[in-house]
Amino acid sequence: MALPSPKPADGxxxxxQQCGVCHTLSxxxxxxxGPPLSxxxxxxxxxxDGFxxxxxxxxxDFTWDEARLDAWLTNPQELIPGAVMAYRQAKPELRAAIINYLKDN
Structure with a gap:
């Protein structure tokens, strides 16, 4: 008997759970x-402004896009040396779910 497929991650x-402690969407x-991410x-x-x-x-000197957000969530200090964000997400599928959610908000 095959195991059921796991549910896709919900952005x-x-x-x-992982971003809302430090960021809002409003x-x-x-x-x-952290700054609002809307x-x-x-x-x-x-x-x-104001953050x-x-x-x-x-x-x-860049604009946030999917690739930059993926790099940021993977290792913030590598993308922006001196950044103070401690959060990192090692799993590509979870980063993708968060990024897709941010694209819609």
């Missing part, structure tokens, strides 16, 4: 430890 649940909510795909890195970024972001 909303993953965001809430610019109307008070900022947390409309992050297509946004210039380090550009949320105090780490020094590494001053040198980050």
């Amino acid at each position: 909303a649940t993953l965001f809430k 610019s109307s909510e008070p900022m947390r430890q 409309k992050v795909v297509g946004r210039r890195a380090g550009s949320v 105090r970024y780490s020094a590494g972001f001053a040198k980050a």
